[in-house]
Amino acid sequence: MSTEEEFLRSAHPIEPAMRAQIMEALRDIEAKHDVSVLFACESGSRGWGFASPDSDYDVRFIYVNRLPWYLTVAPRRDVIEVPISGDLDINGWDLRKALGLMRESNPTLLEWLRSPVVYRDDATAMPRFRELSEAVFSNARGWHHYSSMAKKNFREHLQADEVRYKKYLYVLRPLLAARWIRSQPGVPPMRFADLAQRTLDPVRDAALIGEINALLEVKMRAGEAATSPRWPGIHAFIESELAANAAQPVTPLPQSEQAGLDAFLYETVLRFEAKKSEKEAVHG
Numbered sequence: 330m331s332t333e334e335e336f337l338r339s340a341h342p343i344e345p346a347m348r349a350q351i352m353e354a355l356r357d358i359e360a361k362h363d364v365s366v367l368f369a370c371e372s373g374s375r376g377w378g379f380a381s382p383d384s385d386y387d388v389r390f391i392y393v394n395r396l397p398w399y400l401t402v403a404p405r406r407d408v409i410e411v412p413i414s415g416d417l418d419i420n421g422w423d424l425r426k427a428l429g430l431m432r433e434s435n436p437t438l439l440e441w442l443r444s445p446v447v448y449r450d451d452a453t454a455m456p457r458f459r460e461l462s463e464a465v466f467s468n469a470r471g472w473h474h475y476s477s478m479a480k481k482n483f484r485e486h487l488q489a490d491e492v493r494y495k496k497y498l499y500v501l502r503p504l505l506a507a508r509w510i511r512s513q514p515g516v517p518p519m520r521f522a523d524l525a526q527r528t529l530d531p532v533r534d535a536a537l538i539g540e541i542n543a544l545l546e547v548k549m550r551a552g553e554a555a556t557s558p559r560w561p562g563i564h565a566f567i568e569s570e571l572a573a574n575a576a577q578p579v580t581p582l583p584q585s586e587q588a589g590l591d592a593f594l595y596e597t598v599l600r601f602e603a604k605k606s607e608k609e610a611v612h613g
Contacts, residue, residue, distance in 0.1 A: 336531065337538065338545040339378035339522035341446050343371065343386075347417075351388055351448055354411065354419055362409055364392040365601045367424065367454050371446035372437075377521045378445070379498055379545055381553045385413075389441050390421035390449065391458075396602040399425065424597060428590045434467040436474045436506075443519040454597050461589055463515055469581035471517070472510040475503040476574040483567055491556050494548035497563055501541065504570045505529070511579050537566050 355366050373387035374380040390409075398405060407423040422430070422438075430438045442459050479500050486496035498521065505524040509517035518524055529538055540562040547557070 337522040337525045338542050338549065339520060340380065340549060341371070341375055341378055342380060343375065343446055347386060348448070350417065351386065351419070354388070354417070355390065355449060358390075358392075358409060358411065358419075358421075362392075364394050364409070364423075365605070366390050366392045366421070366449050367451040367597075368441070368458070369421070369447070369449035370441050370444035371448070372441060372444065374495070376440070376444040376446055376519055377498070377502060379495075379521055379548055381495070381548060381551060381555075383552050384416075386417050386419075388417065388419040388448065390419070391424060391427045391441075392421055393424045393454075393597055393601045395605060396598055399598060425594055428461075428594055431462050432465060432587055432590060434465070434470040434474075436471055438462075439466070439471075439516045440519045443516065445520055453600070454593075457593060461593060464585040464589070465587050466516050467581070467584055468510050468514065469579055472507050472579040475507040475510070475517075476571075476578075479503040479507065479567070480571055480574075483571060487559075487564070487567070491558060493554065493556050494544060494551060495553060497544060497560060497567075498548065500567055501563065504567060504574075507574060507579075508570070514582060537562055 351369075355369055358364070359366055367390075369388060369390035370376065371387060372389045374384045375386065392409065407426040408420060410420040427438055439462055442455075442462055482496065482500045482503070486492065487500060502521050502524065505521075505528045506517040508528045509524060512528065518527070525538065525541065531538065540560055544560055544563065548555070
């Protein structure tokens with residue numbers, strides 16, 4: 330198979346009007362909170378590549394505050410949450426919070442950084458941010474998160490004879506992420522199609538891939554709440570993979586020093602404070 334799309338169905342539908350609305354919302358957030366958005370992306374099913382027609386737009390962002398915000402004794406709120414409006418769900422984390430979560434190998438943050446749908450990406454800060462995320466990544470923490478998520482979702486959502494299409498994907502995706510981490514160093518990709526292509530064999534797993542593609546085709550046309558009877562091939566793969574994870578946890582790999590996180594925070598805050606101050610001086 331020559332392309333990822335041929336291997337497994339994938340789509341990231343963002344209508345131009347919605348993209349414009351999202352960009353305007355980010356500008357409004359910057360003005361209202363006096364922050365600078367470094368990065369914004371699509372999370373959730375549109376980022377994973379298997380959105381339904383009625384899926385929300387899950388926009389997540391990382392922002393930097395003004396310098397005085399970081400120099401107070403009392404901790405301040407380090408998230409910005411915007412009330413959900415229609416299909417748009419948008420919220421973000423302050424840079425210091427994001428770096429603290431990076432230090433813990435937080436999978437949610439790491440997925441944001443690898444989203445195929447990016448609305449804002451600071452050309453100076455974000456390449457270094459991504460480098461740091463790879464350098465400090467703990468394969469053991471990442472593997473434990475994904476294998477535990479798959480086990481929990483399987484137990485809670487796939488035990489009935491009739492199940493929601495998307496719940497299968499909410500088990501398959503973390504299972505393949507855990508398989509990725511077991512087989513190679515580094516953070517797994519966000520896109521479900523990428524995970525499948527790099528963890529499943531097109532010959533040995535041909536029947537499974539075909540069944541997943543059939544599931545994706547229906548899921549991407551149906552509503553979020555649509556259900557179906559069990560998919561036997563997918564179900565058998567999930568049970569086998571969960572058993573393998575239980576029998577053999579991943580072996581931890583050495584991690585890099587984390588001092589670079591403090592230096593990155595210091596440099597980035599000062600750079601954006603200088604830019605803000607310069608702009609204020611120009612405009613009086």
